[in-house]
Amino acid sequence: MADFQNCDSCISSPLELFERVTAQGEKVRSLKAEKASTDEIDAAVKLLLSLKVKYKAATGQDYKAGSPPVDFSPMSNNGPTTALDEDFVDPWTVQTSNAKGVDYDKLIVRFGSSKIDKELINRIERVTGKTPHHFLRRGIFFSHRDMNHILDAYENKKPFYLYTGRGPSSDAMHVGHLIPFIFTKWLQEVFNVPLVVQLTDDEKYLWKDLTIEKASEYAVENAKDIIACGFDINKTFIFSDLDYLGMSPGFYKNIAKVQKHVTFNQVKGIFGFTDSDCIGKISFPAIQAAPSFSSSFPQIFKDKKDIQCLIPCAIDQDPYFRMTRDVAPRIGYLKPALLHSIFFPALQGAQTKMSASDPNSSIFLTDTPKQIKTKINKHAFSGGKDTIEEHRKYGGNCEVDVSYMYLTFFLEDDDKLEKMKQAYTSGALLTGELKKVLIETLQPLIAAHQQRRKQITDEMCNLNHI
């Protein structure tokens, strides 16, 4: 579960756009030639069409293969700074030029997933008899693949299990990292099913300037934070790859099966790997894929090889599981179902996700109440106006206000949230007052997490034992 971050330009000239259309066309052709999955091809075709539309908008011309734009329409006179309104999302990079954050509706189209709509949320409520989590009600988990299969299985009393994970790139987790775990805990409670949590310390070792020992150490520290989320310890198996891969022939056999059925061409297309990447990176996607199959955990599922898997994760992890879903039927396994969350924004704004490597972009699970207060007051991007007078007159903008965004994640009371939205938008509520609500929401939440984490003994987080 990659969660680090780098930068990718999202500004393109008409010529760059031309090249992107050409490249995307080639990609579609090669996916078809390789008989890639329908999901993959559809997503690529959709992106191609949207690039062609942008190209026409930028140049006033239809895209014509082999004929780069020469005579731009007036629109294109902005030249090389014309923004290409296309967010960039892969497991290592999330970047958008829009202060509201990534356009998730477009991402659903590009990735070929399905929107979590009112109907699905109602079905979840009907089937479980529980009020849907506010992450569902508020569109924080906004996209899915095959969630209806999971609900069918549940209604038919067929077992399924949850799988989520984390890439332990440092010993400090931030509040954004909690999102999939908070939601997964709710799913585990509501459905009463087993959960496996993969800590991809091997991935962090391969990608970062880390020793194996350090990556393993981070895995143990992160495991404590994950356990502190309050999972049912009797139904939860947290494992580090560096340990578990060398302890489970079933897991390695599934990795080998995936590795036999995915080519370098495919991972190049999906993850952007190049010939200069190490062979560990190139084969890693199979290691993140394998826990999607119940036979990777014979100690939990015995000889049952057909237990369906449901994966709650941030949308940037979807490429791994698109690949997994493509391979699954070819190796005789069920495709995993998915629930995708939006990104947790950095304090500085929703153009990118929170990053553990920039201490000021994040609120850490180890922060003191004072640090939390200072960071929010100092760094949380405000959608308010420059002066109190202007703010009272025109009101604040919740769509870009990071404090408000954070409250949608952590303030469970729907009425209170709605009231604050109205008050902030009208100008009745000032930025400082909004920040105060967020500070008073996060301080006890993180203090409670720290209390629970203290109770975690080394034995409890003895990885690889359920």
Place this chain on the structure above:
Amino acid sequence: MADFQNCDSCISSPLELFERVTAQGEKVRSLKAEKASTDEIDAAVKLLLSLKVKYKAATGQDYKAGSPPVDFSPMSNNGPTTALDEDFVDPWTVQTSNAKGVDYDKLIVRFGSSKIDKELINRIERVTGKTPHHFLRRGIFFSHRDMNHILDAYENKKPFYLYTGRGPSSDAMHVGHLIPFIFTKWLQEVFNVPLVVQLTDDEKYLWKDLTIEKASEYAVENAKDIIACGFDINKTFIFSDLDYLGMSPGFYKNIAKVQKHVTFNQVKGIFGFTDSDCIGKISFPAIQAAPSFSSSFPQIFKDKKDIQCLIPCAIDQDPYFRMTRDVAPRIGYLKPALLHSIFFPALQGAQTKMSASDPNSSIFLTDTPKQIKTKINKHAFSGGKDTIEEHRKYGGNCEVDVSYMYLTFFLEDDDKLEKMKQAYTSGALLTGELKKVLIETLQPLIAAHQQRRKQITDEMCNLNHI
């Protein structure tokens, strides 16, 4: 340990030669750009120079980049059938146009290894106090890397261990497969050291149209044949990758270390992988590399990470270990030393090695005395003359006679072998008589092997237990 076989043309026109020089020049440049190991670069430069010499011989012109040959010298009038006198050897292919077999002296130059000369053989005798094995005396093990380091270690009472392996591509092993094991057994006896034997069932699963279950089954059957060679069971650890990789975190950690330090560019250059290869193949070389490091076997070597490894293997496996030796110092490990054997020729002749997939090219360890007799009489390529009269007059040619070659492997009596060589060369010994000696040598040897194999219980070949 790959041991299957396919075909690669070794016939080139001047134009093809030109292209090979050009391609090799590019390879040298890219190896230098990537800061490949000196061993690798040297080997590539040597091959480049030898190709240039051949190019000049074939065209009468010096190679000039960008100027393909247009005006051939008379020598080149043979046109596209001019033989390129270059053997092809990689882990999957051994091919030569020469009936005497691969030119091993050239291979030493190309691979950048060292010849096992009289001096080294004498030193082995001096250090061990034992007569050198006839595989050494007869040049069957003909090349090495760092064997003097091993002898230094042995003299200084520093421990080392042996590592060899086998790719279990079928349940039937042939006599050629015994060569590394016969020699390894001798090394284990003489030096009294631990041995690890890797069965690369994962490799066979990845490369061939095999299920995981079938590959594992072949591994068990092959293990029985290996144990039947008579290894000291208390000092020998035979393991299948599909089992052991999932049972040893130390092994997986070493695999990850190698995978972090080898790029796709490198394995493409060394093994000829392409973008259409599956990611399992691309990352597999790390799995064959890892047993070269003692920390892959904590159950044997405890926490000792600096025990030197000696690998006896056929020369076609050298690419794996050139890569391993390149990586070793970068991950803080000792480079493994190597002893390379020549190939065991097919019954049909020394142009290629014996293959388990063609029953008539091989004598199997399961063959009956009658089958052995029939195969040798019917298929063993003869260096004798067409008629008895001619044979008596001109004599036979031991250099291409497969029966004679086999005797150099299996007839331990030096005097008897020398006498037969003389008699066959002079014409005193007929092909049928030479074949009879081979049949009478192999029949009891294989019968004894079959007897020993019958004693192997399933418990004894319970893989992964030393």
